[in-house]
Amino acid sequence: MQEFIYYNPNGLDFPISEEIFVTSNLEDGAKSDFLISNSPLIKSELTAKEVDFYIKNSKDSLSNKIENVSTLYEIAATKYDLSQDISYNxxxxxxxxxxxxxxxxxxxxxxxxxxxxxxxxxxxxxxxxxxxxxxxxxxxxxxxxxxxxxxxxxxxxxxxxxxxxxxxxxxxxxxxxxxxxxxxxxxxxxxxxxxRKFITYDSSICQYHERREEICSRCEDVCPTVAITKDDKTKTLSFSMVDCLGCGGCISICPSGSLEYTPMSRTSIYEVSKFYSGKIPLIIPNKMNMENLSIDLKENVLPFAIDGEKFLDESMFITIAQESGSQVIFYSDFLSKGTRNAIEILNQIYQKKYSKDAVIVAANEEELSEALKEVALIENSRFTFNHTSSRKREIFAIRLKHIVGDEDLGTVTTGEFVHYGKIQVKEENCTLCLSCVGACNVDALVADARDNTLRINSSLCTSCGYCLVTCPEADCISIESDVIHLNKTWFTEEILAQDELFACVECGKEFATTKAINKIAAIMSPLFASNPVKQRTLYCCEDCKAKLMIKQGLLDA
Missing domain, CATH: 3.40.50 (Rossmann fold)
Incomplete structure (x- = not known):
């Protein structure tokens, strides 16, 4: 059975792949179920309106047109296969x-x-x-x-x-x-x-879920309906799929990537982007009605059709740009808060590296016409890696690391809705209690038992500030907010604090950091001044502490 069908009552004036069933008879479309069609008049699982848009407007050579029509069908099939949205009645x-x-x-x-x-x-x-x-x-x-x-x-x-x-x-x-x-x-x-179910949610990396203080609830803030609500007592989010419009604004603004857009996840973006290698992507959301758009597509421009207009974040834009090796046009008359910030961040980076914008935004046909004249491939910008199942920040970090290489390109600013930052620690005030590590659910802060260090990978940090709230020490953690340092140290684990382990004075077992023991001893020693045994327990492991206290109790008896 053929999966692809092309229908046009006037026929098609150039040949296309035999994998695509071509017909000018609408009744042919009713004889079988097809996976992808170019027309809503044909019964199929997905309608790829971008096919007719490309055929009507492209200035590609005939041979390239033949190849690209097939490619657009394959792209649509890939989107369908990787889509995670479910329909309900x-x-x-x-x-x-x-x-x-x-x-x-x-x-x-x-x-x-x-x-x-x-x-x-x-x-x-x-x-x-x-x-x-x-x-x-x-x-x-x-x-x-x-x-x-x-x-x-x-x-x-x-x-x-x-x-x-x-x-x-x-x-x-x-x-x-x-x-x-x-x-x-x-x-x-x-x-x-x-x-439809437009979003999936991973609470384990959510920056709001079950935290003692509200650090983030940006998805609820930007939701235009009551599809996302929060419970400030339990610090939990609720999602009503029947109220969701599928705009995707919550996706682009989510700092950790705990929300995914089911019609086109980050994995789907990656798999589809591979088809655009050496081509110029023109991203067009459904709402922009490409079927009514008449404009000259210069050679090598290929439409990149998406459902919602608000879900694209910085990890997705950089994926499309690097997999294609090109500047990207985003044709939309509205930019969500997250998408706007994502484009601003990426364009700053590309200007520093390539002296070109990564993403050219066109809000109307006039701007689109100008963008199509300007857009071009960017030499040496293409980069690919398989990021299936990777988190949002991990994808962006690995791709950005390739751009930076061994250079120091300075800094770029982020915010006001998409935040990056750098954690700083006053080592003399840090006892390595590791509360901050427990508070960080995106693995930006880690402990290394090999050398008793607290480390930060700044490229993964969402700048949420929960480590600062959790830290029990005064004047210990600070955050340099809304900045990305474009040098190789940004992507490697940097030591923030280090200490030696303290050995129990009774059994010799190492059980805590030296600074932590000394701090507790400084606080408690004056209270135990009249009791040498209790003073000694301050320097003992848990087992030896209990033994000494029992021995003291028996002697007192």
Whole structure:
């Protein structure tokens, strides 16, 4: 069975690979299930609109066009194979709440629907107190003459809705489109409402999860809906997939990479990017409607189609740039906070190394036209390594290390939403208690038992500050925030503190650092001044300490 199909009622005026079934008859598409098609009119698992966009706009030679069309189908198949998103169905009944500002808005809605498609509830804005839940299961609390009454509905129509209302899935505002469109949407949802799981979450490297103090909750801050909520008592995050829009803004801003974008994970980005070796990637999110875009693609430019526009982070951009060996165009009329910072960071790095931007942003067709004139391959910039299963910071560190090499390219600044930094320790104040190591869940801070050292790999540090909060010593840890040092020491473990182990005065077993023992002894010795045995226990291991105290007790008895 053929997996790929190309449909065009006018046919195709040049030959393409035999692996792709070409037809001008729409009925051919109904005869079999295909994996990838170029048209939404054909039943397939995935529609690759970038195929027609490329054929229509590319200035590549005929031979390159033939090859690249096949490549685009292979890219789409790779994306499909590596996609981790799962589709779910939510059952909806016909109970709809209308929130209107006046009687006239109610009448207009009823006239449009004749009240025959919905079991309609109606309230005015002034008695609304709160909305919670999600589409199919919405709870609305209203003030009924001083008493709270809860209405349970599947969907809400709210004229001139407030922001908190629109954050809930299932709330629709006719003023943002039209009443006819909203009514159609309500009916379509009742017939079949499908949503996807757009993110996966690894709590083990989350910078918010179960920490004593709030160090990070950026994903919740940027979420445009109630898909991500936090519990400040337990310091845990909750995810509602039915409320998620799939924009990906939380992905690009997550410092550790604990969130992954299921339609296109970092592994998927890597595998797809390999197809662009020696080509110029033009990243186009779905919302930019490439099928309506008519623009000259100069030779060697290949579209890189993605779902959401906000999920790309610095590890993904540098992967695409290095695997292609080229500058990258990102065609989007909106940049999320994380994506904007990621591009700024990477462009600073590329300017220092190659005197070119890594990513050229184009917000409209005019800017895209100019970007296509400017964009080019970057000599000696291509680099590849298999980073399957690697974390976000590890990917960026290894790729950045290749750029830096043995040079010292100075520093670049980061923030305000994507943070890097360098931990510094006053060694004279550090007792090597290693509380900071336990607090660091991205393995930037480590202890080396071979030489009794505390070490930092700055390239992995998220600059979260939890080590500083956890450290029991005063004036010990500090952070040089929002900076990356572009030299080779940034990527190697640097010794922050070191000490000798202290041997038990009774048995000779090494059991703690010398500075830790001396510090405790300095505090406790005055309290034990009249008891030499207790003073000696301050310099004993746990076993010998107990033996001495038992012996002391027997003598006292």
């Amino acid at each position: 939510q059952e909806l009944n016909n109970e709809v709440l209308l929130i209107a500002n006046n009687e006239e808005e109610y009448k207009v809605f009823v006239e449009k629907t004749l009240d025959e498609d919905f079991n309609l509830f109606y309230i005015t804005t002034d008695i609304l107190k709160s909305i919670s839940g999600h589409i199919g299961n919405l709870s609305v609390v209203v003030d009924d003459e001083g008493k709270d009454v809860t209405l349970n509905v599947s969907q809400i129509v709210w004229f001139d809705a407030k922001e908190e209302g629109l954050k809930q899935s299932g709330t629709f505002d006719p003023s943002l489109s039209s009443l006819d469109e909203v009514i159609k949407q309500l009916k379509d949802n009742i017939e079949n409402y499908e949503y």
